[in-house]
Amino acid sequence: MTSDGTRACGATRAGYIIALLMSTALRGGVAASARRTTTNATVARAPAGVSTAVGVRVAESGRMASSEGRHAAAVAGVGADADESYDGVPELGVGVGATGRRRAQVMAGRSVRSELMALLESKGAMKRDDGYLRYTPDRTCNDVVGFDIVSNHSSWDLEAIAQHVASEPKGLSSYVQTGYCQKNSKLVNFITMSEQRSGSTWFKEMLNGHPCMFMYGEMFMRQEKRKRFSTMLESPQKFMAKIPDTKPATCRYWVVGMKAFHYTTPVPTTLNPRNKELTPRVMQWMKKQGSYARFIHMERHNFLDRHLSDVRANSPGLGGHCQKIKGCDTSKVHDMRWDLKVNEMMKYLKEAEKQSASVKSMMSSSGQPVLSIKYDELRTKQEVWCQVLNFLGVSCADLVLLHSSLKKDITKGRDHVIRNYDEVEKALKGSQFEWMLES
Numbered sequence: 081m082t083s084d085g086t087r088a089c090g091a092t093r094a095g096y097i098i099a100l101l102m103s104t105a106l107r108g109g110v111a112a113s114a115r116r117t118t119t120n121a122t123v124a125r126a127p128a129g130v131s132t133a134v135g136v137r138v139a140e141s142g143r144m145a146s147s148e149g150r151h152a153a154a155v156a157g158v159g160a161d162a163d164e165s166y167d168g169v170p171e172l173g174v175g176v177g178a179t180g181r182r183r184a185q186v187m188a189g190r191s192v193r194s195e196l197m198a199l200l201e202s203k204g205a206m207k208r209d210d211g212y213l214r215y216t217p218d219r220t221c222n223d224v225v226g227f228d229i230v231s232n233h234s235s236w237d238l239e240a241i242a243q244h245v246a247s248e249p250k251g252l253s254s255y256v257q258t259g260y261c262q263k264n265s266k267l268v269n270f271i272t273m274s275e276q277r278s279g280s281t282w283f284k285e286m287l288n289g290h291p292c293m294f295m296y297g298e299m300f301m302r303q304e305k306r307k308r309f310s311t312m313l314e315s316p317q318k319f320m321a322k323i324p325d326t327k328p329a330t331c332r333y334w335v336v337g338m339k340a341f342h343y344t345t346p347v348p349t350t351l352n353p354r355n356k357e358l359t360p361r362v363m364q365w366m367k368k369q370g371s372y373a374r375f376i377h378m379e380r381h382n383f384l385d386r387h388l389s390d391v392r393a394n395s396p397g398l399g400g401h402c403q404k405i406k407g408c409d410t411s412k413v414h415d416m417r418w419d420l421k422v423n424e425m426m427k428y429l430k431e432a433e434k435q436s437a438s439v440k441s442m443m444s445s446s447g448q449p450v451l452s453i454k455y456d457e458l459r460t461k462q463e464v465w466c467q468v469l470n471f472l473g474v475s476c477a478d479l480v481l482l483h484s485s486l487k488k489d490i491t492k493g494r495d496h497v498i499r500n501y502d503e504v505e506k507a508l509k510g511s512q513f514e515w516m517l518e519s
Contacts (some may be wrong), residue, residue, distance in 0.1 A: 272378050
């Protein structure tokens with residue numbers, strides 16, 4: 081299957097793969113890739129009624145296994161440090177154009193899956209299933225099967241993934257293990273409670289890299305969505321086609337969620353005790369769903385960074401995410417500096433502290449399962465992503481499927497970005513927020 085969703089002939093696909101393997105052999109080959117492998121997989125989706133089994137079976141056959149691993153090592157070596165483009169597909173730098181890059185991505189992703197499964201089996205953590213080879217795709221909808229097209233994104237430590245899977249609860253779903261979205265007994269729904277400038281869009285994009293998971297944006301921002309949020313969460317396929325810039329709907333999902341703000345937008349659009357119309361309805365619906373309706377509290381624990389990001393986003397011409405704004409130069413944003421109004425900053429930090437305590441109290445008293453995570457740790461600790469997946473009923477083995485095209489707009493230190501840093505530092509010294517200057 082090509083990147084635009086069209087079907088390539090099985091014989092042509094096999095020819096592509098064999099030619100690519102021969103090309104690798106002629107170049108002398110490379111050493112096996114290290115267990116710390118650069119990857120995240122985006123699984124290609126066939127249009128309704130089209131099976132992806134032909135290309136998959138060629139790739140996963142035993143007669144090609146050893147060549148597959150050698151070629152993927154070459155691809156990883158070429159593309160491991162490549163930057164992600166806006167559409168989430170990195171330039172691998174193979175030098176053979178877009179078609180060649182797609183072929184390279186196919187082989188790299190399959191090798192990553194094979195390597196991870198070998199690690200998992202060696203630790204007795206997970207047995208390779210390959211259920212997709214026996215599965216007949218549903219021709220009445222857009223089914224997702226196999227490992228046709230994948231692309232390298234972020235570095236995941238496969239050894240650490242295997243160690244986590246060895247100790248995680250049994251019975252979790254895994255696309256990496258089976259190769260398709262098998263039907264589960266019950267759909268898991270979740271609401272991510274967050275605030276603006278806390279990484280929730282990035283979090284959504286990461287989870288949407290998984291073929292059996294889907295996460296909406298801020299559904300409560302529109303009145304019509306507030307009215308039918310439960311139907312949208314329970315039957316997303318009916319609504320996804322109308323949502324701009326989202327992935328195509330597939331036949332079935334294991335997990336469907338959304339994000340909600342608890343204070344930083346107008347009261348009717350938030351989920352907090354002050355919203356007397358929406359909050360009771362949401363809580364009643366979640367209670368009806370029982371343990372299959374869950375809260376994820378994702379907080380940008382350093383409120384100073386959140387405030388700085390908010391100031392940046394409200395600067396003329398910048399908006400929310402520079403990467404998604406036509407004409408916004410990310411390189412210039414990285415070098416920009418801002419003055420923080422100290423009185424406004426202190427008010428913001430104190431309000432953020434109170435709001436954080438309020439939303440935690442609301443979730444804990446709801447009786448629903450709650451997972452609390454920090455944006456800062458999601459950026460630096462792989463095991464936190466494993467906690468998220470496990471909380472949603474998915475194995476950490478599927479971590480290699482997650483990816484996002486978004487990058488941080490502010491990458492330099494606070495002492496560079498904050499023009500009046502000395503004044504800010506003086507205001508925070510001796511307060512409960514002093515640690516935010518150092519973290």
